[in-house]
Amino acid sequence: MGKTLAEKILSLKSHGEAKAGDVVIADVDLAFVQDTTGPLTIRQFKESGFKVLAKSQQTVIFLDHAAPSPARQLSNDHILLRLFAEKTGCRIYDVGEGICHQLVAEQFANPGDVIIGSDSHTVTAGALGAFATGMGSSDVAVALALGKTWFRVPESFLIELNGVFPRGVYAKDLILYLIGQIGADGANYKALEFGGEALARVTMSQRLTIANMAVEAGAKVGLFPSDKITRDFLIAYGRGGNYKPLYPDAEANYERVIAVNLDQLEPMLSLPHAVDNVRPVTQVKGVKIQQAFIGTCTNGRLEDLAVAAEILKGKKRHPGTRLLIAPASRQVLIRAIEKGYIQNLLEAGATMLPPGCTACLGLHQGVLGDGEVCVSTANRNFKGRMGNPEAMIYLASPATTAASAIRGEITDPREFM
Amino acid sequence: MPDLVLKGKAIKLGDNISTDDIIPGRFAHLRSNLPELAKHVMEDAVPGFASKVKSGDFLVAGKNFGLGSSREHAPVVIKMSGVGAILAKSAARIFFRNAINQGLPVLLCDTDKIGDGDELEINLTGGTIANLTSGISLSCSKMPPIMSAILKEGGLIPYIQKHRDFKL
Numbered sequence: 001m002g003k004t005l006a007e008k009i010l011s012l013k014s015h016g017e018a019k020a021g022d023v024v025i026a027d028v029d030l031a032f033v034q035d036t037t038g039p040l041t042i043r044q045f046k047e048s049g050f051k052v053l054a055k056s057q058q059t060v061i062f063l064d065h066a067a068p069s070p071a072r073q074l075s076n077d078h079i080l081l082r083l084f085a086e087k088t089g090c091r092i093y094d095v096g097e098g099i100c101h102q103l104v105a106e107q108f109a110n111p112g113d114v115i116i117g118s119d120s121h122t123v124t125a126g127a128l129g130a131f132a133t134g135m136g137s138s139d140v141a142v143a144l145a146l147g148k149t150w151f152r153v154p155e156s157f158l159i160e161l162n163g164v165f166p167r168g169v170y171a172k173d174l175i176l177y178l179i180g181q182i183g184a185d186g187a188n189y190k191a192l193e194f195g196g197e198a199l200a201r202v203t204m205s206q207r208l209t210i211a212n213m214a215v216e217a218g219a220k221v222g223l224f225p226s227d228k229i230t231r232d233f234l235i236a237y238g239r240g241g242n243y244k245p246l247y248p249d250a251e252a253n254y255e256r257v258i259a260v261n262l263d264q265l266e267p268m269l270s271l272p273h274a275v276d277n278v279r280p281v282t283q284v285k286g287v288k289i290q291q292a293f294i295g296t297c298t299n300g301r302l303e304d305l306a307v308a309a310e311i312l313k314g315k316k317r318h319p320g321t322r323l324l325i326a327p328a329s330r331q332v333l334i335r336a337i338e339k340g341y342i343q344n345l346l347e348a349g350a351t352m353l354p355p356g357c358t359a360c361l362g363l364h365q366g367v368l369g370d371g372e373v374c375v376s377t378a379n380r381n382f383k384g385r386m387g388n389p390e391a392m393i394y395l396a397s398p399a400t401t402a403a404s405a406i407r408g409e410i411t412d413p414r415e416f417m
Numbered sequence: 418m419p420d421l422v423l424k425g426k427a428i429k430l431g432d433n434i435s436t437d438d439i440i441p442g443r444f445a446h447l448r449s450n451l452p453e454l455a456k457h458v459m460e461d462a463v464p465g466f467a468s469k470v471k472s473g474d475f476l477v478a479g480k481n482f483g484l485g486s487s488r489e490h491a492p493v494v495i496k497m498s499g500v501g502a503i504l505a506k507s508a509a510r511i512f513f514r515n516a517i518n519q520g521l522p523v524l525l526c527d528t529d530k531i532g533d534g535d536e537l538e539i540n541l542t543g544g545t546i547a548n549l550t551s552g553i554s555l556s557c558s559k560m561p562p563i564m565s566a567i568l569k570e571g572g573l574i575p576y577i578q579k580h581r582d583f584k585l
Contacts, residue, residue, distance in 0.1 A: 036488070037487060040448065049578060066445060074446050118489075135511060138489060138515070142573060146583075152561055188481065188509065220510055361445070362437075380485065382435040382438070384442075
C-alpha cells in the first residue's frame with residue numbers, strides 16, 4: 001500500500017508504519033507559542049513539574065498577537081514570556097518581528113518536519129511539506145518538555161489542481177472556493193493534500209495562503225509536496241541544505257478526491273459570519289465598507305502587497321473607507337519598502353500597521369464599530385472576530401480588498417485590471 | 418469501580434459555535450486572570466449565559482462545536498462556568514482535544530434527540546446518555562484509548578504528572 005504525505009511524515013517521525021486511523025507518538029521538530037496562548041502554556045509546563053525544554057533551539061516564542069501591547073495585562077504577559085525565554089534558553093521573536101506563521105515559514109519549517117504551535121493557523125507551514133498543526137496550551141506544554149506528542153494519523157483528501165489562475169483570481173479565491181465546497185467541518189480531523197499539474201506554477205507565497213486556511217475546513221493539516229518551488233524558497237532563505245523532495249506514493253489511498261480547474265475560478269468572498277459562506281464577488285459587489293484590511297498570516301506577504309500596490313498605485317482610497325496595511329514580517333516590510341509598494345500604498349491613503357497580527361483578532365489596531373463592515377484578507381470572519389459582535393467581516397483576496405478600498409464598496413478587482 | 422455518571426440539564430445551542438463565541442479574542446488581556454475571563458463565557462452567543470448556567474448543566478450543540486482558535490481558554494472557561502460535559506453532533510479537532518486535556522468530557526452523539534432543558538444522565542464509562550425527560554437513550558462515538566485515559570486522569574497535566582510520558 002502506498003502512503004499519503006501525512007502517512008509518510010508520521011511514519012518517519014514515529015519510527016514505524018503509520019496508517020490513517022492509527023494513533024502514534026511522533027517526534028516534534030519545532031514547537032512554538034504566541035503571546036495570547038503562551039502564558040497558559042508556560043504555567044502548564046511549570047505545573048507539570050517540568051523545568052527543562054527538550055529542544056531549546058527548536059522552541060520559539062512569538063510576540064505577535066498583541067504587538068505592541070494595548071493593555072498592561074498583555075504587557076505583563078509579554079514580561080512572563082521574555083523571562084521564560086531567558087530562563088530556558090528558547091528562542092524569542094519580540095514585538096515588531098512579524099507573525100509567527102510567517103516567521104516559521106521564513107526561518108524554521110522544513111519538508112518532512114513535525115511542527116506544532118499553540119495557534120490554529122500553524123497549518124500554514126504545510127506549504128513547505130511540514131506536518132504542521134495547531135494545538136492547545138496543554139499539548140504544547142507537554143511537547144516542550146518531552147519533544148514529542150501523540151497524533152491520530154488523519155485520512156487525506158487529495159485536492160487536485162489543474163489549469164492557470166485567470167486574471168484577478170488568486171490563491172485566496174481558490175481556498176475560499178474550496179472551503180465553500182467542503183464546508184467548515186467537511187475536513188474535520190482530515191489532512192488536505194494538494195497535488196495536480198498546476199502545482200508547478202503555484203508559488204510558495206500562494207501555497208502559504210492555501211495551507212493557512214486548511215483549518216477553516218476543519219483540517220488538521222494542509223500539505224503540499226516538497227518540490228523545486230520548495231527548494232528554491234529554502235535556498236532563498238538560506239537553508240537550501242534542509243531541502244528534500246517529498247511526494248505522496250502514486251498508489252496512496254485518499255478518502256476523497258476534489259479536482260479544481262483554476263481556469264474556471266473567479267474572485268470569491270466569505271460573507272459574515274462564517275468562512276464557508278462563500279459567494280463570487282459578482283454576487284456581492286456594491287456592499288458599502290468602512291474598513292479594508294490587508295495583512296495577516298493569510299495574505300500579508302510581499303506578493304500580496306505587490307498586488308495591492310499595483311491596484312492602488314496613483315489612486316486614492318474612498319474617503320469613507322479606512323485602509324489598513326500590516327506586513328506579515330519585518331523582512332516583508334523591508335522588501336516592500338525597497339520595491340516601492342509601501343510608498344504606493346501610503347500615497348493611496350493607507351495606514352501602516354506594524355508587522356504582526358494587528359486588526360485580525362479584535363484586540364487592537366483596527367477594532368470595528370457597531371454596524372461597520374470590513375473587507376479583510378484574513379482567514380476568519382466569525383461574529384466578534386475583529387473586536388465587535390455588531391460588526392461584519394467579508395474575507396477576500398488582497399486584490400478584491402484593494403479594489404474595494406478605492407470604491408468604498410465591495411468591488412470586483414478585474415475592474416481595475 | 419462504579420460507572421462514572423453525570424446528571425444535569427441540557428442547554429441547547431446551534432451549529433458552529435466558534436471559539437470567538439465561547440470567549441472572544443477581545444478579552445485576551447484577561448487570559449492570565451481566569452476568574453475575570455470566565456465572566457465573559459459565551460457572552461456574544463448566549464447573552465447572560467454566565468449567570469444562567471448552573472453547576473452540572475450540559476452544553477448540547479449541533480455540528481462543529483468549538484471551531485476556530487486553538488485557545489485552550491475556551492474549554493477552561495466553559496469548565497469554570499460549572500458545565501459538566503459538552504454534547505455535540507461533531508466538535509472541531511483542536512477544541513475537542515483541548516477540552517479532553519482540561520478534563521471536560523465531550524460526547525459526540527445525535528443531539529437532535531435532546532431538547533432545551535431536558536434532564537440527562539450521562540454514563541461516561543459506558544458512553545451512553547439517558548434522556549430522562551423524553552425516555553430516549555443515545556450512544557456516543559468512542560474516542561481513542563489515549564484520550565479516554567487522559568480524561569480519566571482529569572486532563573493532560575494530571576495525566577503527565579502521574580505517568581511522565583504518553584502511554585499508548
